[in-house]
Amino acid sequence: MGRWLACLGLAAALVSGAARAADATEQALDEYRDMFGDENPAELWELRGQALWTEKRGPRQADLTACDLGLGPGVVAGAYAQLPRWFDDTGRVEDLEMRLVTCITRLQGYSEAEVLARRFGDGDKKSDLEALSVYIAKASSGQPVNIPLRHSAEQRAYALGEAAFFYRAGPHDFACATCHGDNGKRIRLQAMNKLSDAEGARRSYTQIPAYRTSQGEVRTIGWRLYDCFRQQRLPELRFGSEVAVGLSLYLARNAEGGVMAAPSIKR
């Protein structure tokens, strides 16, 4: 972390224009990525996720290898690139985290509340969901995002996600589209992508889950949505709610054809 800050500080001190400052931020991040080479701190989460997938745990002392992520029981490779999707056995559209909760509660016997109590990792209190998400997302690295929207419930979820993306509310009148409605614009120094279009959606969506240098944690799409709504000055987005699923499906579908490159390293 210290090296990263020193690196950013040095880069920022060397430039004068703000556009160059923004470039420098991106460059410092690139240098930080280079320091790791092909390594990413998210590998620690990936390893822990793999262990959580295969270890017998919970009241039923079961592993998760019978979990069907959409491509059949136990198939992890390529599954994340085709989520969220409809599941016959639950009769609903589920994103990765919802599906993991379904599997953990059904196979291992934990309660949903137990799983969600540590949904977002914080320091020593690491999240099992984040670790499992990295392990599963990594197994789709290099695969194109593929969301065909064959089921009518998936089409409805997409339409709902789109409406939520443009829904302005709260004291600031913010919608997702307020900040993510254009490519090439910045919030302070942070470059923003237009997430309603393929180009911008691919650029953002394929990088998540990501290791966040500013937090020292791995974060998923679920966290990204939760935290965006905080910044929108809206209340807390419920886990597994129709807006949460709809938005992650909307983003995934818009990113279709983009090649998954998660976990990445982000600011």
Place this chain on the structure above:
Amino acid sequence: MSPCKDRLAISALTLLLAVNSVAPASAADEPPALDIAGAMRASFKDKKQATLARLEQDETQRLCSAPGGALSPADASRIVEINRATLAGPSDGVYLGDHTAGERVAMTGSGLQWNDDPTKPNGGNCYACHEMAAKELAYGTLGPSLKHYGKLRGASPQMLEYTWNKIYNSNALVPCSLMPRFGHQRILTEQQMKDVMAYLFAKDSPVNQ
């Protein structure tokens, strides 16, 4: 069977046919309309000062929520009309406060999020979207540059009133503007808006250096 009973039977059959022919067709042709407001209500929970009431849209927010930003000319006029009606100048007629305090408002991004301390003043977060003082490099580009704002435009009564209105309620000037309606929505106090005005207009403000 009496004629009366026959008629009843026929009526019942007609009713049955009518129901059978209408119901499936309407279900197939017209799926239930998307209730986004209801879905939003069901998908969030109160968290500290950020309560579910914040999900309820006023007319402006509702008209500005069409996917892709579509807006009819009639709706655009309507938005300007209802937001113009909210405009109010400073109560004592004085537009300019303290530019140093204004810079703090422009720099501060916190306020009204559920993790913010509600006893502290809200920020205006101007730098999130606007270039202002030349010395501050970490500015956003969602909005136009405001560098040398007063130096370039002068401080005529019209320019002061226009700028105040823009801060107070941006939608009175540009329908569905991305900029928050700082006065109308009580994000900033009157004094904070005066201070931001001074930050934009004062000759010795960093914005005009």
